[in-house]
Amino acid sequence: MTHPGSQPVERQLPTQESRDLLALVRDLTAREIRPQAAEEEDAGHFPREVFALLSTSGLLGLPYPQEYGGGDQPYEVYLQVLEELAAARLTVGLGVSVHTLACHALAEFGSKQQRTEHLPVMLSGGVLGAYCLSEPASGSDAASLVTRAAREGDGWSISGTKAWITHGGVADFYSVLARTGVQGPRGITAFLVPGDTEGLSAAVPERKMGMKGSPTAQMHFDGVRVPDERRIGDEGQGFxxxxxxxxxxxxxxxxxxxxxxxxxxxxxxxxxxxxxxxxxxxxxxxxxxxxxxxxxxxxxxxxxxxxxxxxxxxxxxxxxxxxxxxxxxxxxxxxxxxxxxxxxxxxxxxxxxxxxxxxxxxxxxxxxxxxxxxxxxxxxxxxxxxxxxx
The missing domain is CATH 1.20.140.10 (Butyryl-CoA Dehydrogenase, subunit A, domain 3)
Known part of the structure; x- marks a missing residue:
């Protein structure tokens, strides 16, 4: 038996290209995501293979410039793709949103050299990102964060703990906000930290009521060394x-x-x-x-x-x-x-x-x-x- 809800939701998309893109996403979710979503969520399985497929399909960098490996899609289109992915499995939809968030600092505030060096891999190279702002004692009051990045030679040493990090422990890179100056929002700076950097480790993932397939964990920074070339924007611009x-x-x-x-x-x-x-x-x-x-x-x-x-x-x-x-x-x-x-x-x-x-x-x-x-x-x-x- 069919019903009106069994038909795809009609969209007002700006171009034929965007309509074709959404059709591709619907086909992909029907084949690769929705059939196993319930079983994998119940088992707490993180679908790394799905994110790899999304990357090769060009779906991990949709709102970013094509010259850096992105899809050059407007947010109006990108968000409707997210909706389709989340309807199939929230772990995937939210994961793409978090990855996009993790790329934002570099894409919008990085230097031309930084974007050229790092963005192509981040957007279409099969890697996955995470965003490190919240801390155990600073959630809604993000400007009170205490994770510190101290000058050390020609780079920085980051120490502290970040909390509630989606993809914590499985991400390939982390966009990190750390304190480099005075207390408050003006003393915070942004950094791009590789996931395999020495001194960076993940705690045991949180036990959650939902989204069990998406790891959420504290990230510990124990003297994590980052060259100044991985500082994003100016010192104090992080907030x-x-x-x-x-x-x-x-x-x-x-x-x-x-x-x-x-x-x-x-x-x-x-x-x-x-x-x-x-x-x-x-x-x-x-x-x-x-x-x-x-x-x-x-x-x-x-x-x-x-x-x-x-x-x-x-x-x-x-x-x-x-x-x-x-x-x-x-x-x-x-x-x-x-x-x-x-x-x-x-x-x-x-x-x-x-x-x-x-x-x-x-x-x-x-x-x-x-x-x-x-x-x-x-x-x-x-x-x-x-x-x-x-």
């Missing part, structure tokens, strides 16, 4: 680099959230079309139809919001407020939609035999990462009402 990356990264999280929500809606549509009660499909009952309508409306609204922000970014206009709004709305919507999907399936929704419970567990983390939704509300309020008086 502004980090904020710039997070604005773009929040759009990635928003797109991933809508992907998870769409997968949950599709599961709800499938189940309610097939499940018979009182002699007819339960999708015929008005109460459930209204739930499905509300879920679909939340998804469409969220998708429209992240695309508006993406188009602003593509046009070179300020988009920080819209990025925070998109991250807030889309992740809250994903939580509501996945909760309703479990309800639609009744007792089956609470079992591991159906994917609805996995979508619910995965949606929760999206309200936390890349700045909690409480932080997003603070960012939005500052844009619309000004900074708080001190």
């Amino acid at each position: 502004s680099i980090a904020l710039s990356a997070l604005d773009a990264g929040r759009l990635g999280i928003a797109a991933c959230a809508i992907g998870v929500a769409q997968a949950a809606l599709d599961e709800g549509l499938r189940y309610t079309a097939e499940r018979q009660q009182f002699g007819r499909p339960i999708a015929d009952f008005q109460g459930l139809r209204f739930m499905l309508a509300d879920m679909a409306t939340q998804i469409e609204a969220g998708r429209s919001l992240y695309l508006v922000a993406a188009r602003l970014r593509d046009a070179g206009q300020p988009f920080s407020k819209q990025a925070a709004m998109a991250k807030l709305f889309c992740t809250d919507a994903a939580m509501r939609v996945t909760t309703d999907a479990v309800q639609l399936l009744g007792g089956y929704g609470y079992t591991l035999d159906f994917p609805a419970e996995r979508y619910l567990r995965e949606a929760k983390v999206l309200q936390i990462v890349e700045g909690t939704n409480q932080i997003q509300r603070m960012v939005i309020a500052r844009h619309i009402a000004g900074h708080e008086s001190r």
Whole structure:
């Protein structure tokens, strides 16, 4: 039996090339990601082979310049690709978003020589990146980080601990924010650190309620030596680099959230079309139809919001407020939609035999990462009402 949700979501893509790209992604996810997603998540399997495939397919550097191995795609297109990947498996979609975030500092603030030397491998060379900003005692208050990079000869020695690092221990490179000067945001500098550098090690991965296939771990820097050529931007510029990356990264999280929500809606549509009660499909009952309508409306609204922000970014206009709004709305919507999907399936929704419970567990983390939704509300309020008086 088919239903409307079994058809691919219609997209408003700017070019035939971008439409072909999305068709390629849908075919790839149907063959290589979705069939084994549930089993591999349950086993905690990190799909390194999938990321290698995405790299060879040109999907790990979509929003970056073609001259450095990227795809030269606008964010409007890149985010819709992320949504498709996350709908198939959040570990993959979020992993691509994190890799893109890890490349941002070098791509946007690195020197021409740095970009030429490092970006081609980062974007299409089969490697995977991670982003090191948060610490055990500085999550939302990122400007209070204490990991320190000290001058040592013609380079730097980095010591400290980073926390909640997606791809921690499996990444090939780390974009690292460390303190090189005074306390506060002005004393932070960005570095590009190879994953095999001596003194860099990962703790045992966190035990999480969802996304079990994506390793999240503390990273320990014990006198990690980095040449000055791997410093990105000026000394003290790191915090502004980090904020710039997070604005773009929040759009990635928003797109991933809508992907998870769409997968949950599709599961709800499938189940309610097939499940018979009182002699007819339960999708015929008005109460459930209204739930499905509300879920679909939340998804469409969220998708429209992240695309508006993406188009602003593509046009070179300020988009920080819209990025925070998109991250807030889309992740809250994903939580509501996945909760309703479990309800639609009744007792089956609470079992591991159906994917609805996995979508619910995965949606929760999206309200936390890349700045909690409480932080997003603070960012939005500052844009619309000004900074708080001190």
